[in-house]
Amino acid sequence: MIAHQLSIFLENKPGRLEKVTAVLKDKGINIRAMTLATSTAGWGILNLIVDRPQEACRHLSETGHPAVLREIVVVRMADRPGALHDMLVLLANAGINVQNAYGTVLGDGQTAILIIDVEHTEHARQLFTAAGVATLTAEEVYCV
Amino acid sequence: MYWNPHIEQADLPTLRALQAQRLRDTIAHAERSPFYGALFAKCGISTDSIRSVEDIRRLPFTTKEDLRSHFPYGFLTVDKKDTVRLHCSSGTTGNPTVIFHNRHDLDSWSNLVARSLYCAGVRDTDVFQNICGYGLFTGGLGFQYGAERLGALVIPAAAGNTTRQIRLMQDFATTAVHTIPSYLFRLHTAFAEMGLDPARDTALRLFVIGAEPHTEEQRRRIEDLFGVKAFNSYGLSEMNGPGVAFECTCQNGLHVWEDCFLTEIVHPQTLEPVVEGEVGELVFTTLDRQAMPLVRYRTRDLTRFLPGTCPCGRNHRRIDRISGRTDDMFIVKGCNIFPMQIEKILMRFAQVGTDYLILLQTRNGVDEITIQVEMQAAWFTGDLAALEKLARQIVHEVRDEILVTPTVQLVEPGSLPKSEGKAVRVRDERQA
Numbered sequence: 024m025i026a027h028q029l030s031i032f033l034e035n036k037p038g039r040l041e042k043v044t045a046v047l048k049d050k051g052i053n054i055r056a057m058t059l060a061t062s063t064a065g066w067g068i069l070n071l072i073v074d075r076p077q078e079a080c081r082h083l084s085e086t087g088h089p090a091v092l093r094e095i096v097v098v099r100m101a102d103r104p105g106a107l108h109d110m111l112v113l114l115a116n117a118g119i120n121v122q123n124a125y126g127t128v129l130g131d132g133q134t135a136i137l138i139i140d141v142e143h144t145e146h147a148r149q150l151f152t153a154a155g156v157a158t159l160t161a162e163e164v165y166c167v
Numbered sequence: 168m169y170w171n172p173h174i175e176q177a178d179l180p181t182l183r184a185l186q187a188q189r190l191r192d193t194i195a196h197a198e199r200s201p202f203y204g205a206l207f208a209k210c211g212i213s214t215d216s217i218r219s220v221e222d223i224r225r226l227p228f229t230t231k232e233d234l235r236s237h238f239p240y241g242f243l244t245v246d247k248k249d250t251v252r253l254h255c256s257s258g259t260t261g262n263p264t265v266i267f268h269n270r271h272d273l274d275s276w277s278n279l280v281a282r283s284l285y286c287a288g289v290r291d292t293d294v295f296q297n298i299c300g301y302g303l304f305t306g307g308l309g310f311q312y313g314a315e316r317l318g319a320l321v322i323p324a325a326a327g328n329t330t331r332q333i334r335l336m337q338d339f340a341t342t343a344v345h346t347i348p349s350y351l352f353r354l355h356t357a358f359a360e361m362g363l364d365p366a367r368d369t370a371l372r373l374f375v376i377g378a379e380p381h382t383e384e385q386r387r388r389i390e391d392l393f394g395v396k397a398f399n400s401y402g403l404s405e406m407n408g409p410g411v412a413f414e415c416t417c418q419n420g421l422h423v424w425e426d427c428f429l430t431e432i433v434h435p436q437t438l439e440p441v442v443e444g445e446v447g448e449l450v451f452t453t454l455d456r457q458a459m460p461l462v463r464y465r466t467r468d469l470t471r472f473l474p475g476t477c478p479c480g481r482n483h484r485r486i487d488r489i490s491g492r493t494d495d496m497f498i499v500k501g502c503n504i505f506p507m508q509i510e511k512i513l514m515r516f517a518q519v520g521t522d523y524l525i526l527l528q529t530r531n532g533v534d535e536i537t538i539q540v541e542m543q544a545a546w547f548t549g550d551l552a553a554l555e556k557l558a559r560q561i562v563h564e565v566r567d568e569i570l571v572t573p574t575v576q577l578v579e580p581g582s583l584p585k586s587e588g589k590a591v592r593v594r595d596e597r598q599a
Binding site: 028030031032033034039060062064065066067068070084087088089090091093122123 | 542543544547548549550551552554555558574575576577578579580581582
């Protein structure tokens, strides 16, 4: 299964982020990773990796938060200098623009993974596979 | 086709002759009031001053301030015992303005509202749900009496309680609704929340919308949302209330009922008539009101006469929808701006909601204009770049229209302040 991140529109005002986390807490949804991308005009997008994204998206939408699931590509990072660079080169050479990328550590506390938000996820996945880099399934990502 | 065929189809010479006769009657009535009695004596005006409708320009204007300073009986031409109803404004900024009616006036007003509804296509077979405040606000009783006169089955639903409004629509198979445009958006949200589709689950076929300035784009959006035709209604409490000007089924401007309202459009500063077709301030003289006639009353509403004739066959001139009020215009960096100009642009973007707020603030001694618009959840893709592009496009198009560069803030749906009645569109937080 293809992995998804949860993207939520947020106004940059006191208490907005808390309203989102309150919904997730209430439903017992666990956050695995997050980034916050803000515009200069007072609003932004919160990107989350959670254990039950479909359910989280539905609850957020029902409580009035503009929320969507976006396909992402997740790869395991080798623990050596230049590992990130090699992966980004693969994408750059293919003309694929990276909208957002962030890392987290798997549950074993040893393995780093990279979460990449690109326009053409399928293309990116094929490139990684061809280069011998394993992409992670949804199950692997959500249980990080 | 017509409610008052001989009046609605009257040719122009007949209409102007009727106006001249009624204008003389109006002057005769008006001079019995303390206010006009003194004013006409001072200016040397009598019924003899009026030979044709053009002579209206020899008469002085009447303003809201005149109404306030001669509150409550200064404009009354008859004994109080002969009046049967009054409507008055809230008076939050001073004395309220009050309008008195005798039996004749109420009869004339009801007929005008019936004529208006009939020209928009309402018939005696319709079930007419009137969703607006009853009581001092003229939209309640005004439409109640008019729709009853027409013979429709009227539901005096009044304002608020959206769930019950929908229940009434379903229980009695409502076909026509009168309300303010911003309420229809709330109503549509409520339909969706109840899992209902108005096109499938109601018998609605016609809306009458008014009392709140709105753009053509907003009307189209309402029509698309409900799959129902929406007709523009114009009136003001000083001219009875609803039934002053109304759209016919051609939806190409509002016919002013010229047999009852002598209509002028003047430049708000010079008070001279504008060139035909140019925007200016609407000025009305009542032609069929006895208890409290008003002469050359300045409405502060801005519009223009539309050129040409209407295919509907009515010779009563058409005005464009109200483009603003002389008093809701605001000035930023030397540019005169009306909220309607901004709304018109916003409505072009399907990605934004129907609510918006224009914030005027002073930053570092400079006036800044910020427009907050609601993101439509359905258009959200999680793409920051796409949202920034949308905001930039709105900035560009608004700047082209008002000549000032605004800041555009996207806000979450439902987060803008809603008032119980009319929507709040402008908040001026500038330091004087």
